[in-house]
Amino acid sequence: MKRIEFGAGQGLDAAYQDLQKNAPCYGEFNGRTLYSTDSLDDIYIKITRKTKQEFDEYLRQEREDYERKEAEFKACIPKLTEEYRERARGIIPQEHLEFWNKIVPIRLQDLYHGMELDCWLDLIAVLNDESKSKEDRMKEGLQMFINQGHSGMSAGLVLSGLCRFHALGRELAEYIQNN
Incomplete structure (x- = not known):
């Protein structure tokens, strides 16, 4: 054969x-x-x-579930937009809030559903903590970034946002890339 x-x-x-x-x-x-x-x-x-028929039914159900979840998420975008804008107060430096407010609904509608917004807020909160040395903030930011579990694309997105939203962001991004 x-x-x-x-x-x-x-x-x-x-x-x-x-x-x-x-x-x-x-x-x-x-x-x-x-x-x-x-x-x-x-x-x-x-x-x-599964038989072909069972597998086709499984795929149909998966597609319906995905579409339902997407519709539910899209319906929440206006509320989430306001929540992210409010959470950013006191974390994102004042001079970047206008841009933040502009991109929040855009980020919520993309592939990651705004996951990077949480990452930026968490990482920038670390950068804002002046009770720690800059070196300690860099180390903590690196560990937090690692724990966030980024792919290549999400990593690039988060690193570019760090550069955009905080004076120490570029330094943290370079520290992450070099460690």
């Missing part, structure tokens, strides 16, 4: 079609061996532990 290769990113339906077109054959898909003698449901069960 010949072995076939499935394309990167290929779906199960297309893999099944390739198996049928090249029968008799087999191929490896996500670490599982699929055979041309397998039914479409057999293939789905091997990979997803």
Whole structure:
């Protein structure tokens, strides 16, 4: 029996079609061996532990849940906007509040749903704590940044915001990048 290769990113339906077109054959898909003698449901069960119909229903429910949660979140944006604007008072320096107020609703509507707003407020609160030495604030900011668990994209976003919203922000961003 010949072995076939499935394309990167290929779906199960297309893999099944390739198996049928090249029968008799087999191929490896996500670490599982699929055979041309397998039914479409057999293939789905091997990979997803669900029949095709069950998997399609699962995806439909997941999509509905996602869309419902997104709609609920979007409905909360006006309230969240006011909350973030209020929380920023006393944390974000006065000279940056106008820009903060402008970007809050924009940040709430993007991929991260405003996660970076919390990160900025937390990190800038550390920078504002003049009861600690600048070195201690840098170390605390670094540890807080690490604990926030950023991806490359969110890290870049948070670091650029630090530079924009606080006089010591660029210094903290460089400290984070160098440590």
